[in-house]
Amino acid sequence: MLPALALLFALPEDVPNPQIDYAGFATLTTDVRSHRASRLLALPAFKAKAAEKNALILDARSADKFAAGHIAGAVNLPLTDFTAEALAAVLGPNRNRPILIYCNNNFANHRMPVPLKNPALALNIQTFINLVGYGYANVWELRDVVDFNDPAVGWVKAAT
DSSP: OOHHHHHHTOOGGGSOOTTOOHHHHHHHHHHHHHHHHTTEEOHHHHHHHHTSTTOEEEEOSOHHHHHHEEETTOEEOOGGGOOHHHHHHHHOSOTTSOEEEEOGGGBSOOSTTSOOOOGGGOHHHHHHHHHHHTTOOOEEEEOSOBOTTSGGGOEEEOOO
16 A cells, blocks of 8 residues: 555554643643642632732633633633643743632532533543643642532622
């Protein structure tokens, strides 16, 4: 078979995409696991950490979900928009600053703008892994399941 013709019939595994590294992702996920386990915060600790100097609450949900409601003081950068440049623009140059994250699965409401996701696919997991993978290791995650109507959460609803 001619080499060019062989490429047409090659299985995807035969021609790897140099811009996709599943093995690297699997390694990163394994490496991040214990670090993440030590960075889960109950709501009072999450709020206290968020009040620290230079701390930033990052909401990685979609822009429309963020606009419909979010924790007060949070900034939005959807996970799908994470690049080294976008993260640097939103998070700033200090890769050591405390970054606090939360997602839909931190809320008991299970309705817009925080519908429940499959627990194994919760946005917290991907967000944490991505932040560490991009060099931001000082990440803290909301551990609790809370009601966004609880004043302690500090939920900001969309203006109507």
